[in-house]
Amino acid sequence: MLWERAREPHARRWSLPGGGLGDDEDVETSIRRQLAEKVDVRQLSHVEQLAVFSAPGRVPGPRVVATAFLGLVRSDTDPVVPSDTAWHPVDALPATAFDHEAICRRARHRLAAKLSYTNLGFALAPPEFTISALRSLYSAALGYRVSATNLQRVLSRRGLLEPTGAVAPVGPSGGRPAALFRFVSREMRVTDPFAVLRPPSRRNLGT
Amino acid sequence: MLWERAREPHARRWSLPGGGLGDDEDVETSIRRQLAEKVDVRQLSHVEQLAVFSAPGRVPGPRVVATAFLGLVRSDTDPVVPSDTAWHPVDALPATAFDHEAICRRARHRLAAKLSYTNLGFALAPPEFTISALRSLYSAALGYRVSATNLQRVLSRRGLLEPTGAVAPVGPSGGRPAALFRFVSREMRVTDPFAVLRPPSRRNLGT
DNA sequence: CCAGGTTTTCGCCTATCGGGCGAAAACGTG
DNA sequence: CACGTTTTCGCCCGATAGGCGAAAACCTGG
Missing domain, CATH: 3.90.79.10 (Nucleoside Triphosphate Pyrophosphohydrolase)
Known part of the structure; x- marks a missing residue:
C-alpha cells in the first residue's frame, strides 16, 4: 500500500x-x-x-x-x-x-x-480456505507456482493445517467440491528447518 | 564483550x-x-x-x-x-x-x-580447523552438544566445507591425526531449508 | 440418466537429508 | 608390539520434499 x-x-x-x-x-x-x-x-x-x-x-x-x-x-x-x-x-x-x-x-x-x-500463511489466508485458494496465495506471494499437492502435504505434516470438515461450493464449471481447511494457530510459529544442530531429544520424544 | x-x-x-x-x-x-x-x-x-x-x-x-x-x-x-x-x-x-x-x-x-x-560458522572458526574443533565451536554457540559425525556430513553435503588436505598435529594423548577443513566461502550464504515453496528447477538441475 | 469434462484428493514411488552406531583407521605410549 | 585414544568412515534407519497418476466427486449436454 x-x-x-x-x-x-x-x-x-x-x-x-x-x-x-x-x-x-x-x-x-x-x-x-x-x-x-x-x-x-x-x-x-x-x-x-x-x-x-x-x-x-x-x-x-x-x-x-x-x-x-x-x-x-x-x-x-x-x-x-x-x-x-x-x-x-x-x-x-x-x-x-x-x-x-x-x-x-x-x-x-x-x-x-x-x-x-513458518505458519505465516495464516496472515494472508482467510479463516477458512480451500487448498487451491491457498496455493494461489502462496504462488502470488512467492512469485512462482507451487504444487497444491505438496503444499497441503507439507503444511499438514508440520501440523499447521487442519480440515474444518466443511466443503466449499463448487464453481460454474463443476469439479469435485474442495474441502475447507484452516490454520491450526494464528500466532507466529516457526518450524525449525535443520535438526543438525539440535539436541536429539525433541524429535525423539515423538517416537 | x-x-x-x-x-x-x-x-x-x-x-x-x-x-x-x-x-x-x-x-x-x-x-x-x-x-x-x-x-x-x-x-x-x-x-x-x-x-x-x-x-x-x-x-x-x-x-x-x-x-x-x-x-x-x-x-x-x-x-x-x-x-x-x-x-x-x-x-x-x-x-x-x-x-x-x-x-x-x-x-x-x-x-x-x-x-x-547458513554458513555463518566461517565467522567463528579459524581459516583451517579440525572437525572436532568445529564441533566444540558449534556446541558452545548453540548451547548443547552436537555430533561431530553429523556436523561434518551436513555441512559437507551443503557444500560449505572443504578438506585442505593437511592434517593437524596430534595431541599429547595420541589418537588419529585429524584432517583439516576450511569453509568454501567466507561470505554469508544461506542454504534454504524448505523446498516446498521453491521452483523445482534448482534441485532438479543436479540430476 | 449416462457419457464426458473438470477439479480436487489421495496413494504410491523416489530421492535426499538428518541421526545413530559401531567398525576401522591412524596415531602415541609403555 | 599390545593397548588406549582420537578421528574417520560405512551402513543403517526414519522423516521429509517432490512427482505422478489414479480415483473421487461434482457439473453439463445430449
Whole structure:
C-alpha cells in the first residue's frame, strides 16, 4: 500500500506510509498509529520489524533514520483507503520515493522466506480456505507456482493445517467440491528447518 | 564483550558498546566506529543488524532509540580490550545495564538460528580447523552438544566445507591425526531449508 | 440418466537429508 | 608390539520434499 506524495521532495511519486516517532511510543506503536490514518489497523493480520534504513542521503534535507516494518493484510479483506492511497502489486511497483523500493524488496523477500519456514500463511489466508485458494496465495506471494499437492502435504505434516470438515461450493464449471481447511494457530510459529544442530531429544520424544 | 559503566545511571553495571549516530554515517558505520574505540574492528568477522529497541522507558532520561547489532569475532583471535572492557560467556552474563541483557539474548538466538541454516560458522572458526574443533565451536554457540559425525556430513553435503588436505598435529594423548577443513566461502550464504515453496528447477538441475 | 469434462484428493514411488552406531583407521605410549 | 585414544568412515534407519497418476466427486449436454 503506497500513497502518492503531493509535495516536494519527490512529488507525484509513491511512498510507504510512515512518520515521526512520538516521545511516548515505541516504533511498532508508532507505525500502527501512522498506518491508522490510512487503514483500519485492526485489519492488519501481522506486523514485524524489517530493518533500519539509515544511509545519510536516503532523504533530502536533514538526516532521517527509518525503521521499516512488514505489515500483512488478509486476502479476503479490502480495507478502504484514502484517495491519495492505493494498493500496488509488489511485482510492478510505480515510481517510488526515496529508498522505498528497496524497502519493498526487502519486505517481499522476508515474506517469501517466512512463508517457507513458518505458519505465516495464516496472515494472508482467510479463516477458512480451500487448498487451491491457498496455493494461489502462496504462488502470488512467492512469485512462482507451487504444487497444491505438496503444499497441503507439507503444511499438514508440520501440523499447521487442519480440515474444518466443511466443503466449499463448487464453481460454474463443476469439479469435485474442495474441502475447507484452516490454520491450526494464528500466532507466529516457526518450524525449525535443520535438526543438525539440535539436541536429539525433541524429535525423539515423538517416537 | 561488555564494558563496565563508571557513571550513573547504572554505574558498575555492564553494558554493550555503542553511542550516538553521527550525521554523516549510517548505523553500521556508526557501530563500527563506536566499536573501534574498544577493539580492532578489522577483527570483526561478521556484523549484522539485529533489531531496533525503542521502548520509551528503556533508558532513563530523554528517549533513546537503539539499533542493535550482532558482531562476531573468530575463535582464534583475542583482541586486546581496554581495562574497563571484558569478555563474558553469554550463558553467564553479569548484571547488565538497561535492556542490554534482552539484546544479548536476541543476539544469541539469532546466532544459533543462523548457524543452522547458513554458513555463518566461517565467522567463528579459524581459516583451517579440525572437525572436532568445529564441533566444540558449534556446541558452545548453540548451547548443547552436537555430533561431530553429523556436523561434518551436513555441512559437507551443503557444500560449505572443504578438506585442505593437511592434517593437524596430534595431541599429547595420541589418537588419529585429524584432517583439516576450511569453509568454501567466507561470505554469508544461506542454504534454504524448505523446498516446498521453491521452483523445482534448482534441485532438479543436479540430476 | 449416462457419457464426458473438470477439479480436487489421495496413494504410491523416489530421492535426499538428518541421526545413530559401531567398525576401522591412524596415531602415541609403555 | 599390545593397548588406549582420537578421528574417520560405512551402513543403517526414519522423516521429509517432490512427482505422478489414479480415483473421487461434482457439473453439463445430449
